[in-house]
Amino acid sequence: MPLRVCDYATELDISNNKFKKIPKDINSLYTMQKIDAKYNQLGAIPGTLFRLKELRQVDLSSNLIKKIPPTLPKATGLLDFDLRENKIRALPAAINKAKSILRFDVSNNIIKTFRKQAYELTGSLDISRNRLNGLPPIGAKQKATLKKLDASYNTISKLPQTIDRVSFLRRLDLSNNNITHVPESFGNLRYLNYLDMSNNDIEEIPNSICQLKYNLVELYLSNNKISKFPKDIDEYKKLRVLDLSANQLVKIPRKFAMNQSIKHVNLSKNQLEDISPVTDSLLIHFLDISENCIPEIPETIKNLVYLETLLASHNQIRSVSDDPRNSFFTLLNKRELFVSLTVLELVSLNMDELPKAIPNLRLLEELYFDDNNVTQFPEVDS
Secondary structure, three states, rough: HHHHHHHOOEEEEOOOOOOOOOOHHHHHOOOOOEEOOOOOOOOOOOHHHHEEEEEEOEEEOOOOOOOOOOOOHHHHOEEEEOOOOOOOOOOOOOHHHHOOOOOEEEOOOOOOOOOOHHHHHOOOEEOOOOOOOOOOOOOOOOOOOEEEEEOOOOOHHHOHHHHHHHHOOOOEEEEOOOOOOOOOHHOOOOOOOOOEOOOOOOOOOOHHHHHOOOOOEEOOOOOOOOOOOOOOOOOOOOOOOOOOOOHHHHHOHHHHHOOOOOEEEEEEOOOOOOHHHOOOOOOOOOOOOOOOOOOOHHHHHOOOOOOOOOEEEOOOOOOOOOOOOHHHHHHHOOOOOOOOOEEEEOOOOOOOOOOHHHHHOOOOOEEEEOOOOOOOOOOOOO
16 A cells, blocks of 8 residues: 555554555654554554654554564554454563553453553553463552553452552453452552452452442442452442342341442342342342342332332242232332333243233333243233
């Protein structure tokens, strides 16, 4: 491709082609701000690419690139660099000098080592779906300014004791690893508001995570071996999302009812029988209690006036005909309740009939009641 045709261009899109290389004289395109070359057969990045002073965004994802040139820090204006789905084996040693990059994506590569210099990036780093088995310690004099880190889908088994030195970290995704222990220093990450450690081997929620209660907004701990709720759950004043699904929970602490900030709760696939503390938490919008051992949903669920999604499938809730006094089904028959519901899932509850008021749920968009004994729909009131 003759680059002279692009002399004054600001954007270049050559994605979804069969290019095998980028011309070395790419640096002649002085005005270039955005390059999209994803889905090609590129095997290398010319070091001259990073001499383009106006360059802001580069997408080289889904290629065959094996190495990031050491000239990366010369791209002083680069903000967004996407290298996911390549053959990259290592981060460049001078990655800490690429100060301008706010989003650096090297996910889906074959990187085995996390360079400690990467902590000094100033934005986000996605190094998920690689071959990391650990994260390195952070030096006492190191200026760790990273704000978002996604290291999910690796084989990380241990976190560094000095993790708190990445003190500006706001978002951390360590899901789908082999983590069993969280260091005490973790609790010093005072700006952390998003934490995902689902699909690991954690047996209890450590005090270090509990120390984050004043800032956490979203907490995901699904698919672990946790048997108890976070300590002082009522003090998580900013928490909006709590996912403890697929664990070994048998009891919800009464203190849960005192937390009026949580809006999204997923407690599916546990061993719960009584969910009354949850139904006393009035601001819940999303509630998943499916696949537990719940015999009855408490009457207080009627107070969840903001409830939009209720997933209650695969429990032991008695059907309408077996126990007409069952509070949940009785309440469902009252048209003035559950007026905000948009999704209702009642799969495999051994129901003989649907609650009569279901057709009157005017906002309902999705209704699931497969694997029951229902023979007809209730009539719609005129």
